[in-house]
Amino acid sequence: MSPQREEMMPEAIEQKIEELYKKLHLLKARREELNKEAQTWAEKRNRIHEEIRNLRAQIKSLKQTRDEMNEEVKRLKSLREDGLKKRKAIIEEIEKLGKEKARMSAEKPPRSRSHLESEIERIEWKIQTEPLPLNVERALIDQLRDLEIQREFYRRIESINNKIASLRKEAKELKAYTLAYSSRISKTAARSQEYHAKMLKKTEAMRDLKVKADEMHQRYVEKREKAKTISLEIKKTLDEIRSIQDLIKKREEEEQKQKQADLQKQTEKKALEKLRRGEKLTFDEFKILLEKGKNLADFPGDM
Numbered sequence: 001m002s003p004q005r006e007e008m009m010p011e012a013i014e015q016k017i018e019e020l021y022k023k024l025h026l027l028k029a030r031r032e033e034l035n036k037e038a039q040t041w042a043e044k045r046n047r048i049h050e051e052i053r054n055l056r057a058q059i060k061s062l063k064q065t066r067d068e069m070n071e072e073v074k075r076l077k078s079l080r081e082d083g084l085k086k087r088k089a090i091i092e093e094i095e096k097l098g099k100e101k102a103r104m105s106a107e108k109p110p111r112s113r114s115h116l117e118s119e120i121e122r123i124e125w126k127i128q129t130e131p132l133p134l135n136v137e138r139a140l141i142d143q144l145r146d147l148e149i150q151r152e153f154y155r156r157i158e159s160i161n162n163k164i165a166s167l168r169k170e171a172k173e174l175k176a177y178t179l180a181y182s183s184r185i186s187k188t189a190a191r192s193q194e195y196h197a198k199m200l201k202k203t204e205a206m207r208d209l210k211v212k213a214d215e216m217h218q219r220y221v222e223k224r225e226k227a228k229t230i231s232l233e234i235k236k237t238l239d240e241i242r243s244i245q246d247l248i249k250k251r252e253e254e255e256q257k258q259k260q261a262d263l264q265k266q267t268e269k270k271a272l273e274k275l276r277r278g279e280k281l282t283f284d285e286f287k288i289l290l291e292k293g294k295n296l297a298d299f300p301g302d303m
Helices: 010-105 113-129 134-277 281-293
Strands: none
Touching: 010 134, 113 134, 134 281
């Protein structure tokens, strides 16, 4: 404790304590105000954080839907690609059959198919129903074999035509499928882009909110730091008040001791005077003289 503080007059000490309590009241009021302001900023920040959490959930949902659509686009493209490959192979097969058919045209029999079949039927009937010499029958069989070879040309042409027709039908169906896939791909890709755009918009909004939340958190921290500084000032003021109160208590204790010492001195003086006069002492007077080490035998009279 500083000598200056010990030398302060009671009136000055009382005034000092009053000033410190006023200061303490103002500091506590300011700290409470700062804490309320900090709480306000924290609540605003927390509300924005809740908005950010909601946006993050929406973005996650949009991204999941977009990714699912992108996977659907991949699946449809794969199906379309398979269809295009199959159709290409079919067209190549049709072209191959067309070339074979064109090549066979040079070997076309001079007679029509109906004429050949009619001639074959006639020879077969003749062989089956008429008794023929062996050499005639053999000649007819050779002729029949030659006619069958010629008719096989028409059968082969018919088979090629049937195959080409079947392949063209399949190619047409595949074309319809691939066109349908292309349409679905375009629509799904467009929807995916819409979801992607929504996702980007919400992501941008979330970034803006994050900036605001950071600003509000900074203000919250600033208010809290100021409140902490004031709390230190409050502690310092309380310490000063307690220091002065300790000083007052010490002075009061010293004054009390001095009063007791003065009272004892007065009692001792009074007791000694009574002993000199030979008067009887009280118990307290007798006790004080003993504590002071007085030899009572030196005084006449009753005790």
